[in-house]
Amino acid sequence: VLIDVSVFNCGAGLIAQEGRDLWNSNFVKMPCSQAMNHSGPSQAARWKLISKQLSALASKKSVKVDHVVAAIIKFNPKYKDRWSFDALHTFVEHVPKTENYFHTLFPKIAALALKLPDQIKKAIPLLQRGRPASITLSQVQISCLLANAFFCTFPHRNTSRPDAEYHNYPSINFSSLFGNWSERKKEKLRAIMHYFNVVTNENTNLEGLVTFERRCLRDSDAPSWRSSSEKLQKLYVTSDGSIETEGTGLLQVDFASSRIGGGVLGSGLLQEEILFLINPELIVSRLFTEKLADDECVIITGSQQFSCYSGFGDSFEWAGPHEDGLERDEWARLKRQILAIDALHFKNSREQYNMRKITRELNKAYCGFMGEKGHKEPDIATGNWGCGAFNGDPQLKAVIQLMAAAKSSRGLAFFTFRNEQLERSLQQMYHLLVTERVTVGKLYALLEDYCDVLHKPAGSHVDLYEFIRKNITGVRSQ
Numbered sequence: 001v002l003i004d005v006s007v008f009n010c011g012a013g014l015i016a017q018e019g020r021d022l023w024n025s026n027f028v029k030m031p032c033s034q035a036m037n038h039s040g041p042s043q044a045a046r047w048k049l050i051s052k053q054l055s056a057l058a059s060k061k062s063v064k065v066d067h068v069v070a071a072i073i074k075f076n077p078k079y080k081d082r083w084s085f086d087a088l089h090t091f092v093e094h095v096p097k098t099e100n101y102f103h104t105l106f107p108k109i110a111a112l113a114l115k116l117p118d119q120i121k122k123a124i125p126l127l128q129r130g131r132p133a134s135i136t137l138s139q140v141q142i143s144c145l146l147a148n149a150f151f152c153t154f155p156h157r158n159t160s161r162p163d164a165e166y167h168n169y170p171s172i173n174f175s176s177l178f179g180n181w182s183e184r185k186k187e188k189l190r191a192i193m194h195y196f197n198v199v200t201n202e203n204t205n206l207e208g209l210v211t212f213e214r215r216c217l218r219d220s221d222a223p224s225w226r227s228s229s230e231k232l233q234k235l236y237v238t239s240d241g242s243i244e245t246e247g248t249g250l251l252q253v254d255f256a257s258s259r260i261g262g263g264v265l266g267s268g269l270l271q272e273e274i275l276f277l278i279n280p281e282l283i284v285s286r287l288f289t290e291k292l293a294d295d296e297c298v299i300i301t302g303s304q305q306f307s308c309y310s311g312f313g314d315s316f317e318w319a320g321p322h323e324d325g326l327e328r329d330e331w332a333r334l335k336r337q338i339l340a341i342d343a344l345h346f347k348n349s350r351e352q353y354n355m356r357k358i359t360r361e362l363n364k365a366y367c368g369f370m371g372e373k374g375h376k377e378p379d380i381a382t383g384n385w386g387c388g389a390f391n392g393d394p395q396l397k398a399v400i401q402l403m404a405a406a407k408s409s410r411g412l413a414f415f416t417f418r419n420e421q422l423e424r425s426l427q428q429m430y431h432l433l434v435t436e437r438v439t440v441g442k443l444y445a446l447l448e449d450y451c452d453v454l455h456k457p458a459g460s461h462v463d464l465y466e467f468i469r470k471n472i473t474g475v476r477s478q
């Protein structure tokens with residue numbers, strides 16, 4: 001079953017709108033909109049221009065990068081001297097001949113982008129700050145939206161001015177992916193092009209749906225951590241494998257940026273960007289998801305993994321196609337659930353030992369981990385959330401996630417990502433906490449004491465687990 005765009009009310013959420021062409025601040029401004037614009041040419045005229053350019057490309061068997069660039073600039077003339085396409089040019093010259101199918105792929109992506117008015121018949125609401133709501137799109141609709149992002153047809157989002165309409169949104173057009181050549185860009189483009197090669201292949205059956213849900217933790221749902229009496233749930237720790245390879249069937253944590261997808265369309269290549277490159281359908285969330293607030297998260301259900309990879313950061317390599325063998329649920333969504341939560345970014349690592357910051361992280365994790373009341377939810381696959389680019393302390397973040405999981409009655413599968421020392425210390429700490437029947441509230445009190453000690457004037461750094469070990473019996477409150 002293919003449906004257009006569904007919006008589900010969740011509490012104070014959005015109200016579904018039937019209109020297909022809503023040009024206002026609650027909906028995605030679509031390239032194919034026929035709405036009248038107050039300044040400049042009407043949107044209808046712009047789509048006419050886009051259609052003309054894309055139709056010309058789509059009618060050819062083979063298209064050179066120069067022609068792709070010329071088309072993009074025709075309908076984005078303002079960016080003629082600002083956007084660079086050197087990465088796209090160099091990429092096509094550099095990839096091995098056996099993999100160089102791009103000239104014949106460009107016309108197919110153009111044909112897919114042209115289907116936008118047929119594919120999206122209702123306005124797509126924005127998932128705005130403070131409003132829990134979800135959007136379900138078919139995989140075909142997503143491919144069409146991403147083909148438009150590839151050709152940079154979305155009305156430009158001015159994100160640099162703080163008062164600009166889309167200031168709080170991620171970018172969506174792929175222009176930033178096409179400039180500033182680097183080895184990283186090469187590998188990113190290999191993954192993205194592979195996605196388009198699969199979805200434009202006539203033998204591909206893209207039959208599923210994907211749901212993007214914004215969740216907000218209401219004040220009334222925010223736990224009183226200090227008085228929480230829950231015991232820890234089960235924990236599995238390993239230094240082998242990774243969240244996405246071993247976490248099948250679990251809720252898989254995306255170590256996110258508050259602007260979902262982070263640097264996926266730029267040069268970022270850490271956990272989140274890699275996740276978005278191997279599951280490119282996730283990228284479409286950038287079209288409609290406003291920057292996450294402290295008490296918000298996004299859960300994406302049903303995205304397909306198209307690629308395998310190896311490495312991380314500079315060593316990342318696209319490692320070929322991935323056949324996604326997951327089952328589908330009753331909504332025809334692949335049984336993959338990804339939870340995007342953004343940790344705090346600590347410029348100075350000492351900042352994190354502060355109960356206000358710790359409570360923010362607890363609430364952020366809990367917002368994602370808490371399930372629906374009365375449902376048995378799967379366990380959570382996570383790891384060093386916030387402990388790479390965001391400079392968090394892995395020991396502290398592991399305790400925070402254990403507490404949030406306990407409060408949500410869910411177990412944790414914790415992937416230390418080859419950190420054997422953390423694997424050992426976390427296993428030992430967990431064993432101690434369980435043996436001593438430590439509750440979430442007691443752990444909270446231990447963290448309070450720990451922060452106090454660290455902030456004593458002459459205080460030197462004390463290892464968190466060492467501190468817990470020494471103070472576990474003498475803690476001041478339950």
Ligand code: APR
Pocket residue numbers: 241242243244255256257258261262263268269270271272273312343382383384385386387388389390391392415416417
């Ligand atoms: N599975 C398990 N653990 C992983 C994986 C994986 N696939 N990839 C990385 N890790 C571990 C590594 O130890 C890494 O150093 O998680 C750590 C943190 O990863 P980061 O991606 O650096 O996460 P974070 O510190 O939260 O930074 C988030 O980086 O990717 C951007 O958009 C993202 O802006 C955001 C920021």
